[in-house]
Amino acid sequence: MADAQPYVPEGASQGPVQAVSAMGFPSPARDYFDGGFDLNRLLVKDRVSTFIMRVGGGSMQSAGIYDGDEIIVDRSMPVRHNSVVVLTLNGQLLVRRWQIDGQRVGLLCDESTLPVVLAEGDDVSVFGVVTRCLHHVR
Amino acid sequence: MSGEHVALVDVNNFYVSCERVFDRSLMNRPVVVLSNNDGCVVARSQEAKDLGIGTGEPFFKVQRYMQTHNLAVRSSNYELYGDISARVMELLGRFGTWHEVYSIDESFVGLEGGLEQVRTTAAQIRSSIDRLIGVPVCVGVSSTKTLAKFANHVAKHNANLGGVCVQDLMDPDVLARIKSLVPATDVWGVGRKTGAKLAGMGIESIADLEAADPMLIRRKFSVVLQRTVFELNGQRCIGPVEERRDKGQVMFTRSFSSPVRTREAMEEVMSIYAQKAAARLAKEGRYASLLTVMAGTSRFAQGEASFPSTQVRLPKPTRDPILLTRLAVAAMNGLMHTGVDYVRGGVILSGLSDSPGEAQLDLFGQGGNDPEHEPVNVSGVVQDISARFGAKAIGLGRAGIAQAPAWSMKREHISQRYTTEWDELPLVKA
Numbered sequence: 001m002a003d004a005q006p007y008v009p010e011g012a013s014q015g016p017v018q019a020v021s022a023m024g025f026p027s028p029a030r031d032y033f034d035g036g037f038d039l040n041r042l043l044v045k046d047r048v049s050t051f052i053m054r055v056g057g058g059s060m061q062s063a064g065i066y067d068g069d070e071i072i073v074d075r076s077m078p079v080r081h082n083s084v085v086v087l088t089l090n091g092q093l094l095v096r097r098w099q100i101d102g103q104r105v106g107l108l109c110d111e112s113t114l115p116v117v118l119a120e121g122d123d124v125s126v127f128g129v130v131t132r133c134l135h136h137v138r
Numbered sequence: 139m140s141g142e143h144v145a146l147v148d149v150n151n152f153y154v155s156c157e158r159v160f161d162r163s164l165m166n167r168p169v170v171v172l173s174n175n176d177g178c179v180v181a182r183s184q185e186a187k188d189l190g191i192g193t194g195e196p197f198f199k200v201q202r203y204m205q206t207h208n209l210a211v212r213s214s215n216y217e218l219y220g221d222i223s224a225r226v227m228e229l230l231g232r233f234g235t236w237h238e239v240y241s242i243d244e245s246f247v248g249l250e251g252g253l254e255q256v257r258t259t260a261a262q263i264r265s266s267i268d269r270l271i272g273v274p275v276c277v278g279v280s281s282t283k284t285l286a287k288f289a290n291h292v293a294k295h296n297a298n299l300g301g302v303c304v305q306d307l308m309d310p311d312v313l314a315r316i317k318s319l320v321p322a323t324d325v326w327g328v329g330r331k332t333g334a335k336l337a338g339m340g341i342e343s344i345a346d347l348e349a350a351d352p353m354l355i356r357r358k359f360s361v362v363l364q365r366t367v368f369e370l371n372g373q374r375c376i377g378p379v380e381e382r383r384d385k386g387q388v389m390f391t392r393s394f395s396s397p398v399r400t401r402e403a404m405e406e407v408m409s410i411y412a413q414k415a416a417a418r419l420a421k422e423g424r425y426a427s428l429l430t431v432m433a434g435t436s437r438f439a440q441g442e443a444s445f446p447s448t449q450v451r452l453p454k455p456t457r458d459p460i461l462l463t464r465l466a467v468a469a470m471n472g473l474m475h476t477g478v479d480y481v482r483g484g485v486i487l488s489g490l491s492d493s494p495g496e497a498q499l500d501l502f503g504q505g506g507n508d509p510e511h512e513p514v515n516v517s518g519v520v521q522d523i524s525a526r527f528g529a530k531a532i533g534l535g536r537a538g539i540a541q542a543p544a545w546s547m548k549r550e551h552i553s554q555r556y557t558t559e560w561d562e563l564p565l566v567k568a
Contacts, residue, residue, distance in 0.1 A: 046270075047225070047228070048225045048228050048229050048270055048271065049225075049270035049271065051556075051557065051564070052557075052563055053563055053564045053565070053566045054563040054564070054565050054566070055565075055566055055567075055568050056565050056566070056567055056568065057567050057568035058568060059568045060568040065568060067568070070563065071566070075269060075270050075271070075272065076269075076270050086566050088162040091162050091163035092567060093160070093162075093564060093565070093566040093567065094566060094567050094568075095566050095567070095568045109568070123162075125162065127272075
């Protein structure tokens with residue numbers, strides 16, 4: 001095999017070629033290329049308030065969240081009706097849909113058609129809003 | 139009044155608060171965090187303080203509270219604390235005109251504006267750290283760093299203030315009463331020894347120290363304590379603070395969770411400790427001229443006692459991890475007795491300077507300008523790789539192994555490293 005030469009398509013100019021470096025042709029997009037996608041920038045709005053958690057259980061599949069997936073949770077997002085949130089209920093971390101009905105708050109998952117309405121004695125605090133799910137495609 | 143104010147922001151019961159971010163079952167109950175090797179209590183929740191558990195108390199002495207008072211115990215989770223600290227510091231940096239990190243959980247922040255505006259900002263700092271990160275802080279605001287520390291103390295001990303104290307907005311009578319009640323030893327920079335000497339001169343409270351004659355204080359104590367008096371009177375004279383650290387040396391000493399008795403295992407220990415110490419040196423931008431290695435058997439063990447230790451004077455100030463590792467391993471190799479159970483070891487770098495020495499001396503029979511052994515570059519590369527791929531991605535010799543060796547620190551009650559280890563993410567039930 002002959003010495004490696006830059007690939008030149010048929011019909012390309014055989015005249016002196018400018019700007020051929022030892023590495024091959026420079027990309028015409030060189031000036032526009034800034035390193036590809038940075039998932040941190042795309043998926044994490046604010047590093048300070050963003051946490052990643054791993055999901056156990058399949059009761060949130062209607063929200064696209066499956067057993068074993070990782071979710072991105074942002075504590076800076078406002079909690080609205082129907083937001084998918086991570087919350088602590090009596091000491092346990094849960095992912096649920098947050099339902100607001102007047103003064104009452106309910107937690108909804110796939111398994112029930114009705115939200116579980118929070119009772120007086122329940123110790124509840126919202127950890128943050130789920131913004132993304134990193135689903136494992138199997 | 140408008141102008142620049144100084145705020146001191148610190149996280150309440152920092153280690154415990156970090157544990158509580160992900161584990162809400164730790165709320166409203168006594169929690170303690172243990173030192174290296176689970177030896178003694180280094181941090182306590184308010185509930186644990188109320189039980190009378192002191193800081194520094196050996197673990198076995200408080201163990202009974204686990205049954206009687208539902209005490210929760212955690213080993214130090216430095217990875218978690220470091221990450222939460224970094225988040226708090228980054229957020230604080232967005233509020234102030236300037237920001238100085240004083241320790242893992244304390245910062246000074248410069249705030250501009252009138253008093254009411256500053257009070258609003260201080261309250262915002264507190265609520266946003268709680269909402270975005272999940273840890274509680276107290277904010278003290280005044281005209282100098284020493285007074286900001288005092289205001290923070292007031293905020294911490296008066297629940298009705300809601301965690302924020304702007305000193306100049308306080309009722310002057312209340313303020314005067316607090317100053318006459320709080321001992322001078324609670325002032326930033328006044329130690330116990332100084333406090334005893336001050337008490338001998340009739341200076342017992344903050345009010346007393348504030349009213350003391352600065353010239354007398356300078357004569358009897360030091361210019362440092364005189365500065366404290368000026369600061370208590372609202373005169374700013376403490377410049378940028380450096381992060382608290384031991385100025386004289388960088389030390390990496392630990393007890394092992396299981397005894398080390400072979401030459402190979404001790405080489406591993408020295409190799410890892412030397413690299414940890416070298417990394418810390420590089421981070422501080424300093425160079426060492428003296429290397430000390432040490433190891434020891436347990437004072438309580440039956441077998442042969444052995445406390446080998448030696449110092450190696452370095453050919454020139456250095457922070458080269460390869461050189462320091464080789465020297466530490468070699469120095470200990472000639473000293474230890476095989477078959478003896480060593481329970482601790484350490485590497486200490488001292489004689490620190492801010493610049494490397496001039497001449498590169500020939501240490502291993504190589505030329506002084508040997509391009510293969512360019513110290514600063516090597517440490518830079520090791521650091522770069524560690525920063526990009528994690529601390530375990532690269533190491534020299536035996537330090538480069540991913541699995542923690544058997545003698546590494548005992549952390550039996552450690553929580554997950556929720557934010558830094560992909561395998562230890564918090565689990566959330568769906």
